Amino acid sequence: MLDQPDAVWSGGPTLDSAPVPKRRPPLAVTATAAVVAVLAVLGGLLLAGSGKGDGAGLALEIGDETWTAATEGPILSTPFVADGRVIVGSDDQSLYAYDAETGQQQWRVATGGPVRAAPTVASGVVYAGSFDGALYALDAADGAERWRTALGFEVFSSPTVAGDTVFVGGGNVRALDAATGDELWAFDTGGPVNSSPIVVSGTVYVGSDAGRLFAIDADSGERVWRFATGESINSSPVVADGTVYFGSMDGKLYAVDADSGEERWAFRTQDGINSSPAVREGVVFVGSRDHQLYAVDASSGRERWRFTTGDRVESSPAVVGRSVYVGSNDGHLYVIDAESGERRWQFETGGPIVAAPAPSGNEVIVASSDGSVYALSQDHG
Numbered sequence: 001m002l003d004q005p006d007a008v009w010s011g012g013p014t015l016d017s018a019p020v021p022k023r024r025p026p027l028a029v030t031a032t033a034a035v036v037a038v039l040a041v042l043g044g045l046l047l048a049g050s051g052k053g054d055g056a057g058l059a060l061e062i063g064d065e066t067w068t069a070a071t072e073g074p075i076l077s078t079p080f081v082a083d084g085r086v087i088v089g090s091d092d093q094s095l096y097a098y099d100a101e102t103g104q105q106q107w108r109v110a111t112g113g114p115v116r117a118a119p120t121v122a123s124g125v126v127y128a129g130s131f132d133g134a135l136y137a138l139d140a141a142d143g144a145e146r147w148r149t150a151l152g153f154e155v156f157s158s159p160t161v162a163g164d165t166v167f168v169g170g171g172n173v174r175a176l177d178a179a180t181g182d183e184l185w186a187f188d189t190g191g192p193v194n195s196s197p198i199v200v201s202g203t204v205y206v207g208s209d210a211g212r213l214f215a216i217d218a219d220s221g222e223r224v225w226r227f228a229t230g231e232s233i234n235s236s237p238v239v240a241d242g243t244v245y246f247g248s249m250d251g252k253l254y255a256v257d258a259d260s261g262e263e264r265w266a267f268r269t270q271d272g273i274n275s276s277p278a279v280r281e282g283v284v285f286v287g288s289r290d291h292q293l294y295a296v297d298a299s300s301g302r303e304r305w306r307f308t309t310g311d312r313v314e315s316s317p318a319v320v321g322r323s324v325y326v327g328s329n330d331g332h333l334y335v336i337d338a339e340s341g342e343r344r345w346q347f348e349t350g351g352p353i354v355a356a357p358a359p360s361g362n363e364v365i366v367a368s369s370d371g372s373v374y375a376l377s378q379d380h381g
Contacts, residue, residue: 063335063345066363066375067103071096074369078118078158078316078355080126081365083140087126088373089115095128095136097143103375107143111136113154117196118355122161122178127168129155135168137181149181153192157206158236162199162218169193173206173214175221185221189214195246196236196276200258205244207233213246213254215261225261229254235286236276236316240298245284247273253286253296265301269294276316276356278324283338285324287313293326293334295341305341309334316356323378325364327353333366335378347376 073092080087085106086098091114097106112132119128125146126138131154137146157169165184166176173193175184191210198205203224204216209232215224230250237246243264244256249272255264275287283304284296289312295304310330317326323344324336329352335344350370358365364378 062377063347064377066377068375069096069098069103069105069373071371071373073114074351074371075367075373076114076116076354076369077367079358079365079367079373080119080121081358082121083124085140086365086373087119087121087128087140088367089117089119089128089130090371091116092371093130093132095119095126095138095143097126097140098373100375103373109136109138109143109145117155118158120159120161125178127159127161127166127178129157129159129168129170131155133170135159135166135176135181137166137178147181149176149183156192156194156234158196160197160199165218167197167199167204167206167218169195169197169206173197173204173216175204175218187214187216187221187223191232194232194234198237198239200239203258205237205239205258207235207237207246207248209233211248211250213237213244213256213261215244215258227254227256227261227263231272234274238277238279240279243298245277245279245286245298247275247277247286247288249273251288251290253277253284253294253301255284255298255301267294267296267301267303271312274314275326278317278319280319280338285317285319285326285338287315287317287326287328289314291328293317293324293336295324295338307334307336307341307343311352314354318357318359320359323359325357325359327355327357327366327368329354331368331370333357333364333376335364347374349374 071090073090077089084100095109111130114131117129124140129135135149153171155170159168166178173187189208191208195207202218207213211229213227229248232249235247237244244258253267269288270290272289277286282298293307309328312329315327333347349368352369355367364376366374
């Protein structure tokens with residue numbers, strides 16, 4: 001089973017069957033950045049970026065839109081849903097809050113750069129990084145700024161809140177006081193940090209562009225261990241049953257002992273991995289730039305199945321019940337049977353889907369680089 005995090009924070013079947021709901025016109029954008037997602041859960045809604053207009057949710061068929069909300073730029077950030085609000089960043093340099101039931105905009109806050117990392121909400125505060133080099137703390141109810149800390153680097157990494165501390169990556173890994181934004185410690189990984197940190201049992205796990213995964217003491221900022229791969233690590237780690245799972249741009253999915261940093265196994269795909277893995281019932285699900293979503297046995301590292309999409313899979317999968325939800329740069333959200341790898345349904349947007357989908361209850365939230373957030377009906381399987 002998944003280890004309880006200390007933090008809030010995210011030859012198989014191919015394309016020729018399954019219904020395709022309507023497509024929205026794309027913006028002129030190519031989604032190439034690695035976007036690390038934080039799963040957003042709200043009773044019955046899955047939110048995703050892109051689309052035109054706002055609308056009330058209705059009881060619709062599987063994969064139909066209940067509402068969409070549009071921003072003024074591509075969305076590469078995964079929405080976060082909390083307290084009846086959907087919080088999402090956009091390349092239009094703004095952070096948005098929408099009503100989770102209707103899609104109506106509640107507030108908008110301008111930053112000085114694109115917001116590509118997923119925001120995090122904890123104790124009524126939204127924490128979000130921007131390409132302007134700052135981490136923002138905003139009141140979730142009205143968007144009022146509580147504090148802003150200049151980090152000195154573009155923020156790809158999604159912040160993680162554990163206790164009274166916010167952990168975020170960029171040029172390095174920093175721990176900040178959640179109430180004030182004051183720096184508690186900084187850790188140099190030897191390269192930019194696009195991976196989002198996860199905190200489990202007092203240890204911060206995070207990847208680096210230098211090709212290493214680090215385990216760092218959450219209190220002191222001292223290194224516990226490091227593990228080297230053959231390329232940069234943009235994938236965010238997940239910890240389950242004492243094992244850290246993460247991908248690397250060397251094309252491998254790794255399983256590493258959480259305490260010692262010793263390798264347990266490595267599974268090779270045919271291209272780099274930006275996608276962050278999801279683990280459920282002894283299976284690891286991860287996407288690759290080779291256009292595939294893989295299901296891999298968590299204990300042995302052996303492939304169970306693969307699902308082929310029409311482009312790179314840089315979106316991180318989400319698993320609910322028997323369904324795996326994942327986006328592709330071909331513009332589709334795919335819903336796949338977790339046991340067989342067969343497609344259940346798909347939904348087409350107007351641009352690449354790099355952000356992670358967020359299933360909840362009867363709906364799923366999906367963000368697209370076409371600039372919209374979609375709430376889609378889904379089944380319980």
